[in-house]
Amino acid sequence: MRAVIAEDLALLRDGLARILRAHDIDVAAAVGDPVALAAALEEQQPDIAIVDVRMPPTFTNEGLVAAIEARARRPGMPVLVLSQYVEQLYARELLLSGAEGVGYLLKDRVSEVGMFVDTVRKVAGGGTVLDPDVVTGMLTHHGRNQAMARLTRREREVLGFMAEGRSNAAIAGKMVVTAKAVDKHINSIFMKLDLPLDADDNRRVLAVLRYLQTD
Amino acid sequence: MAREDADRAALRDVNWRMILRLEASISVGIGLLMLIIWALAGARHFWPAWVWFGLAIPLALQVAIRRGLRAPKGHRLLAAHGAITCVLASILLAIWLLAGARHAFWPVWPILGLGVVLVGHAWVRHALPTAREQALADRVEVLTRTRRGALDVQAAELQRIERDLHDGAQARLVSVAMNLGLAEELLSKDPQSLTELLAEARSSTLTALADLRTVMRGIQPPVLADRGLEGAIRALALDLAVPVTVGGEIPGRVPVPVESAAYFTVCECLANVVKHSGALQARVDVGYRGGVLSVAVRDDGVGGASLAAGSGLRGVARRLEVFDGTMTLTSPAGGPTVVTMEVPCELSSPRT
Numbered sequence: 001m002r003a004v005i006a007e008d009l010a011l012l013r014d015g016l017a018r019i020l021r022a023h024d025i026d027v028a029a030a031v032g033d034p035v036a037l038a039a040a041l042e043e044q045q046p047d048i049a050i051v052d053v054r055m056p057p058t059f060t061n062e063g064l065v066a067a068i069e070a071r072a073r074r075p076g077m078p079v080l081v082l083s084q085y086v087e088q089l090y091a092r093e094l095l096l097s098g099a100e101g102v103g104y105l106l107k108d109r110v111s112e113v114g115m116f117v118d119t120v121r122k123v124a125g126g127g128t129v130l131d132p133d134v135v136t137g138m139l140t141h142h143g144r145n146q147a148m149a150r151l152t153r154r155e156r157e158v159l160g161f162m163a164e165g166r167s168n169a170a171i172a173g174k175m176v177v178t179a180k181a182v183d184k185h186i187n188s189i190f191m192k193l194d195l196p197l198d199a200d201d202n203r204r205v206l207a208v209l210r211y212l213q214t215d
Numbered sequence: 216m217a218r219e220d221a222d223r224a225a226l227r228d229v230n231w232r233m234i235l236r237l238e239a240s241i242s243v244g245i246g247l248l249m250l251i252i253w254a255l256a257g258a259r260h261f262w263p264a265w266v267w268f269g270l271a272i273p274l275a276l277q278v279a280i281r282r283g284l285r286a287p288k289g290h291r292l293l294a295a296h297g298a299i300t301c302v303l304a305s306i307l308l309a310i311w312l313l314a315g316a317r318h319a320f321w322p323v324w325p326i327l328g329l330g331v332v333l334v335g336h337a338w339v340r341h342a343l344p345t346a347r348e349q350a351l352a353d354r355v356e357v358l359t360r361t362r363r364g365a366l367d368v369q370a371a372e373l374q375r376i377e378r379d380l381h382d383g384a385q386a387r388l389v390s391v392a393m394n395l396g397l398a399e400e401l402l403s404k405d406p407q408s409l410t411e412l413l414a415e416a417r418s419s420t421l422t423a424l425a426d427l428r429t430v431m432r433g434i435q436p437p438v439l440a441d442r443g444l445e446g447a448i449r450a451l452a453l454d455l456a457v458p459v460t461v462g463g464e465i466p467g468r469v470p471v472p473v474e475s476a477a478y479f480t481v482c483e484c485l486a487n488v489v490k491h492s493g494a495l496q497a498r499v500d501v502g503y504r505g506g507v508l509s510v511a512v513r514d515d516g517v518g519g520a521s522l523a524a525g526s527g528l529r530g531v532a533r534r535l536e537v538f539d540g541t542m543t544l545t546s547p548a549g550g551p552t553v554v555t556m557e558v559p560c561e562l563s564s565p566r567t
Contacts, residue, residue: 089438
């Protein structure tokens with residue numbers, strides 16, 4: 001697997017590259033600004049771009065803008081956006097560019113190296129992974145949407161974990177229930193949200209999307 | 216601009232001088248004509264003096280008023296008044312003289328009256344400040360008060376930030392350093408506890424990061440710099456437990472200090488909505504018209520909020536005052552509560 005990293009702080013850029021290389025992910029390019037990122041994506045055609053939100057020249061959210069633009073140029077291009085802070089607003093904007101192959105995480109999460117590398121692989125594989133902080137924020141919105149209101153508290157909890165990109169087994173572990181119980185919850189969620197009987201992965205993404213559009 | 220004004224004034228002056236010269240020439244002409252008529256009529260009682268007197272009055276009045284109005288700004292009225300008084304006194308004297316100075320010196324009484332009025336005018340001018348001075352004095356008072364308020368708010372903010380950093384991130388980093396020191400010692404002796412210590416150190420750094428994030432949000436939320444006031448309010452609305460609709464538009468970028476003050480005011484208002492109002496929904500409207508930024512926060516809650524009770528709102532109101540901003544609160548019992556703030560400011564073009 002090949003990744004391109006865009007992060008303006010050299011310390012963090014090198015750290016990220018080291019972690020990825022240590023887990024057999026090839027770092028095709030590591031750049032420090034959006035222009036260089038666009039060039040590297042064009043040239044390298046990586047499996048995933050890992051992009052910091054705040055970059056030159058204005059040091060606001062050009063990383064996010066660059067990620068969305070990259071996905072406009074190459075639909076479905078997997079992008080994992082990292083940031084020192086997370087905003088639901090940004091998560092929504094990112095997901096508007098398509099929900100597959102999108103990740104949005106606090107930089108803090110990189111310290112859980114194993115999980116971070118898992119996330120990178122999941123997003124590169126077309127999965128959706130949102131930071132638990134974003135998901136928690138979104139949980140405060142439950143009940144605003146009629147379809148959402150039909151879910152039980154447990155089901156919303158499961159959906160929250162799904163948005164964080166966790167597998168059924170991981171969700172079962174977190175909620176201290178059996179994998180079978182989780183399966184039942186998930187099926188019930190799919191039904192209540194009127195999601196088509198499609199490939200399981202796609203439905204998970206759709207459920208998360210539905211979940212995000214609750215206002 | 217100033218130069219144009221000066222040019223126009225000079226032109227007016229030239230025009231006026233020409234007119235005056237013309238008037239004077241005509242007056243002299245008429246005066247001479249009267250003299251000739253008088254001489255032809257037999258040069259008896261010298262009546263042309265009265266005609267000359269009549270011709271001189273308008274000229275003298277014009278010159279006097281003109282002179283008076285040339286005085287420095289703020290003294291013009293008094294100077295014109297003085298000049299007219301002089302002319303009137305001269306007229307009275309002239310009448311007395313022309314009448315042969317035979318009667319008692321009666322002009323003394325009207326001249327005295329005119330003098331008293333002039334002195335009265337001067338005294339009033341001196342004792343009472345002008346409207347402009349009064350406005351300036353009021354302004355200074357407001358500035359003194361709001362500046363003190365702003366400094367108080369700022370000092371309290373700094374104190375709060377210092378305390379948050381001290382009790383939060385700083386304490387956590389101390390514990391990380393202690394754990395790492397201990398880990399160094401255990402490196403060879405006790406690998407089992409070493410793993411635990413390292414995990415603890417990592418978890419402490421993560422909590423320190425979360426603390427720092429909270430502190431930074433309190434100073435200046437990153438999304439405000441990223442997206443400006445409107446975007447930051449939209450982001451804030453998404454994080455609240457009560458559904459908040461955001462409406463309106465700001466056609467540019469609000470100056471950073473105003474943006475920050477307005478944002479934290481909205482934060483405080485919405486925090487009150489969530490904590491106290493019992494509202495089912497709220498609405499924030501932003502707008503900019505006639506050089507004034509306006510933000511209104513309304514909710515359908517129970518009402519009864521007041522500036523006295525909510526010291527938080529009072530604090531943010533003081534931040535707005537620094538920018539000559541105002542905040543009004545209407546919150547009848549039973550609701551709805553509406554907080555409106557208005558801040559005069561200039562917009563810059565939006566950052567792209």
